[in-house]
Amino acid sequence: MYNVPEQLLTTNKENLETFVEFAGIAAAGAEKLLDLQMKIAKSGFADTVKHAKTVVAAKDVQELTEIQTSTVQPSGEKAAAYGRSLYSVVAETQAELNKFFETRFADVNKNLTTALDKAVKSAPAGSDVAVAAMKSALAAGNQAYDAFSKASKQVADATEATMTAASGTVTKKKAA
16 A cells, blocks of 8 residues: 555655755865865965065065066966865865766656556556656656766866866976
């Protein structure tokens, strides 16, 4: 026998657990971003204070020019490092969310398939067309999800390649 209130309670509990897991992943990613931003802000403030003290201590225009020139390259390197760190946190959070959604999608797919198989067993004669249509829709949904997932991974790979290339450019300029 099929107990609707019990299944509804189970479904609500599973949905709550899913939401809590999703919120935990999102909160952890936000916490990492905030931590990174605080570290960058502290470092930036310390660098600014150090630079200001050096500028104030300059004795002539030539020394002031040298101070300004020597500050430009490290600032660019720090900006690039910040971008890499930011990308790293975002990519890590995105990977965790992708894994979360892939798992949930697989669970939903399995549950739909199971429900469809149960419905087929108790379906009246002549309902083959409706069952075939449901299976076709499920297959189309799976194909769309797979295409979206592959496209997302390609975008992530391209972004990572761009970040790596940008890092290499900054490193080469530093060496030159």
